[in-house]
Amino acid sequence: MKFSTFLVLILWMFLQGMSSLASGYEMAQDVSFPEQCHGYCFSVLQPLIDHVLKLKEATDDNDKMKxxxxxxxxxxxxxxxxxxxxxxxxxxxxxxxxxxxDEQIKQKDDQIKLKDEQIKQKDDQIKLKDDQIKQKDDQIKQKDEQIKNLRKQINGKVGKIIVKVEEIKNLREDVKMISCLNSGSDDIFKMKVKGMEQFESPCDSPRWTVIQRRINGSVDFNRNWTDYKNGFGDERGSFFLGLNKIHLMTLVQPHELYIxxxxxxxxxxxxxxDDFxxxxxxxxxxxxxxxxxxxxAGDSFSYNLDMKFTTLDRDNDMLEKRNCAEKHAGGWWFNACSRSSLNAKYYDDGKxxxxxxxxxxxxxxxxxNDYTTSLTFSQMMIRPKPL
Known part of the structure; x- marks a missing residue:
């Protein structure tokens, strides 16, 4: 209960008591109540008032403190x-x-993740490069072995080459040629090979040596291997010089071919x-x-390159079921069979x-486009090229 409420309650009780007391005093004496009450009231109320004041002071202090x-x-x-x-x-x-x-950290994490991916890719690339380098090293090692073996083979063949060079040198000394370049006015090519009778071949302007000629059908070119090896015909007309002589001539010195x-x-x-x-x-x-x-005339001869010579009795062509020399009635470097054949059958009317x-x-x-016609003249000539 608050102090003010408590104080009012005490005063109300006091006043009630004082009212009863006053009535009693008025009936007993002819003295006014205030005068009668002054001393009594004060003596009665003083302790109470003091207590109340103390309570109030305490309350006020308490309220002040509060x-x-x-x-x-x-x-x-x-x-x-x-x-x-x-x-x-x-x-x-x-x-x-x-x-x-956090956002920066996330960005950094993403960057780190990206860098990790890049590093992984680089590592994979490095690994791939390492594998490639290893393969290259293995290949180099194999190549070194191959080179080593080739050097051994070359060293083994050097002696053979030296022998061949000596043989060619000796052959050149054995093969005495007076070519059409310096044969004189008789227009005859003369050649002497050791162990072989001297033979002649006509020259043709500008000083080419004739090795084959067809001018008519007077000479049969449907011959065997031996005839084509040694040669046949008339040097002043249709003839074939001979494969063995052509071989020796082109072996000793490079030659051009003119057809x-x-x-x-x-x-x-x-x-x-330019190199026959x-x-x-x-x-x-x-x-x-x-x-x-x-x-x-066009190039109809390269089709025959690297082909062996074929005759009636020596089938070296690439045709499986038949001899090309039979189909053409003449020997040639047949393939299967040929785009050219200058030793084939001669037709006077060209048909x-x-x-x-x-x-x-x-x-x-x-x-x-036309195999129904036949040429009426052919001539093969060679001449040496400068060494």
Whole structure:
């Protein structure tokens, strides 16, 4: 109960008592109540009043202390609220900073992840390169072994090459040639080979040595291996010099080949090759080289390159079921069979039917379109190239 309420209650009780007392005194004496009550009331009330005052003072002090405490608490609360607000602001700022930091950390993590991926890719590339280097090292090692073996083979062949060089040197000394370049006015090529009778071959302007000629059908070119090896015919007319002689001539020195062609109408064309070489009999007189082509007749001879010579009795062609020499009635470096055949059957009128034996032909003359005609003139000539 509050002090003020308590005080009112005491006063009300006191006044009730005083009222009863006053009534009694008024009936007993003729003295006014205030006067009668002054001394009594004061003596009665004084302790009570003092007590009440003390209570009031204590209450006032207590209320003052409470007010001060409340004020102090309010100040404290205000300070705390200010600090709390400040802390909330700081926390909010810190949260924002943490959020920014988290985002930065996330970006850094992503960057690190990306770098890790790049490093992994680089590692994979390095591993791949290492594997490739290892493969290359193995290949180099194999190549070194191959080179080592090749060097052994080369060293083993050097002696053979030296022997061959000596043989060629001796052969050149044995083969005495007076070519058409310096044969004189008789236009005859003369050649002397050790162990062989001297033979002659005609020269043709500008000083080419003739090795084959067809001018008419007076000489049969449907011959065997031995005839083509040694040669046949008339050096002043249709003839074939001989494979063995052609081999020796092209072996001793590089030669050019010049082929002249003419049809029944008098049209002429030519084919020229800058490196003509024929192999030995052991090689079946293989057409070993032709070199570069030039001319107007077209290149119908390169199809026969690396082919062995074929005759009626020596089938070296690539045709499986038949001898090309039979189909053409003459020996040649047949493939399967040929785009050219200058030793084939001779037709005086320059014509043949599809059922007849092939005549002298050069496929590129008519752009491969006509095998029903036969050329009426052919001449193969060679001359040495400068060493």
């Amino acid at each position: 007010v001060e405490k409340i004020h102090s608490l309010e100040l404290t609360i205000n300070n705390l609220q200010s600090q709390l607000l400040k802390s909330e602001t700081e926390i909010k700022n810190n949260v924002e900073q943490i959020k920014v930091k 002249q062609l003419r049809d029944v109408n008098g049209t002429t064309k030519y084919a020229r090759y 070489k024929v192999g030995s009999e052991n090689e079946a007189y293989k057409l070993k080289s032709l070199g570069e082509y030039s001319g107007t 043949r039917t599809p059922l007849q034996i092939f005549g002298i032909h050069w496929a590129t003359w008519k752009n491969y």
